[in-house]
Amino acid sequence: xxxxxxxxxxxxxxxxxxxxxxxxxxxxxxxxxxxxxxxxxxxxxxxxxxxxxxxxxxxxxxxxxxxxxxxxxxxxxxxxxxxxxxxxxxxxxxxxxxxxxxxxxxxxxxxxxxxxxxxxxxxxxxxxxxxxxxxxxxxxxxxxxxxxxxxxxxxxxxxxxxxxxxxxxxxxxx
Numbered sequence: 001x002x003x004x005x006x007x008x009x010x011x012x013x014x015x016x017x018x019x020x021x022x023x024x025x026x027x028x029x030x031x032x033x034x035x036x037x038x039x040x041x042x043x044x045x046x047x048x049x050x051x052x053x054x055x056x057x058x059x060x061x062x063x064x065x066x067x068x069x070x071x072x073x074x075x076x077x078x079x080x081x082x083x084x085x086x087x088x089x090x091x092x093x094x095x096x097x098x099x100x101x102x103x104x105x106x107x108x109x110x111x112x113x114x115x116x117x118x119x120x121x122x123x124x125x126x127x128x129x130x131x132x133x134x135x136x137x138x139x140x141x142x143x144x145x146x147x148x149x150x151x152x153x154x155x156x157x158x159x160x161x162x163x164x165x166x167x168x169x170x171x172x173x174x
Contacts, residue, residue, distance in 0.1 A: 005071070005072060006069065006070070006071055006109060006112040006113055006116060007069075007070045007071075007073075007116075008067050008068070008069060008070075008079075008113060008116045008117055008120060009067065009068050009070065010065060010066065010067060010068075011058075011066040011067060011068045011078070013059050015066075015068060016055070016058075016059065016066070018068065018075055018078075019055075019058075019066055019068065019078045019080075020051070020052075020055065022075070022077065022078050022099060022101070023049075023052055023055075023078070023097075023099070024048060024049055025099070025101065025102075026078075026097065026099040027041060027049040028041075028049070029099075029102070030133075031049075033130070033132045033133060052097075054080075054082075054096075058080060061082075063082060063083040064080070064081065064082045064083075064096075065080070065081040065082075065121075066078065066080055067079040067080070067081065067117065069100060069109070069113045071104060071109055076100055076101050076103075076104040076109060077098075077099045077100035077101055077104070077109070077110070077113065078097070078098075078099055079095060079097065079098045079099075079113065079117055080095075080096045080097040080098075081093050081094065081095060081096060081117075081121065082094050082096045084096065085126055086126055086128035086158060086162065086163040086167045087126060087156050087158075087163075087167050087169060089124075089126070089169065090124065091123075091124050091125060091126045091169075092121075092123030092124045092125065093121050093123055093124070093125045093126075094125065094126045094127070094128070095117075095125070095126075095127045095128075098110075098113075098114075100113065110139065110143065111139075111142075111143045111146065114143040114144065114147065115143070115146065115147045115148070118144070118147045118149075118150065118172045119147065119148065119149060119172065121172070122149065122172045122173060122174040123171070123172060124169075124170075124171050125168075125169070125170055125171070125172060126167055126168065126169050127140050127144065127167070127168040128158065128163050128165065128166075128167045128168075129165050129166050129167075129168070130164070130165050131158075131164045131165035131166075132165075133165070137165070137166060140166075140168055141153075141155065141166075141168060144168055144170060147172065149172050149173040149174065150170050150171070150172055150173075151170065151171050151173060152169075152170055152171050153168065153169075153170040154168075154169050154170070155167070155168055155169075156168075156169055
């Protein structure tokens with residue numbers, strides 16, 4: 001793993017601009033998954049991507065949790081948790097969004113963050129992975145399976161209408 005302790009912190013309201021700033025890079029990364037002629041993931045006339053439509057709710061809805069991923073005290077990513085299910089099953093948590101800066105990838109930072117998040121929030125989880133995100137489709141099953149306390153890990157397929165891609169369903173025991 002790259003040097004520096006991985007810490008997961010609930011983002012205070014004052015840290016919302018940090019997550020919003022990192023979110024721009026997250027959307028930028030997703031833009032490469034879109035076909036060239038697609039209207040999706042295009043910046044506006046100000047050079048910024050559209051704001052995340054659910055961002056406000058992460059500081060007002062108790063079923064949503066904004067997390068900052070830090071390495072050695074520096075912010076390197078974020079995770080947004082909610083209780084929405086992509087499969088229709090009851091869940092305690094869903095990994096709505098997860099991002100680690102490119103500079104900190106492939107060194108174990110993301111895997112360590114996933115382990116820390118899942119063990120901090122035990123219960124029934126889902127992680128839905130976009131079909132077109134080949135890297136994430138390889139990462140998530142490994143990262144979840146390597147987390148202590150994970151059981152009943154299954155992979156469902158989205159229905160193609162509400163979700164297209166694999167949906168990992170599992171329980172994390174305390």
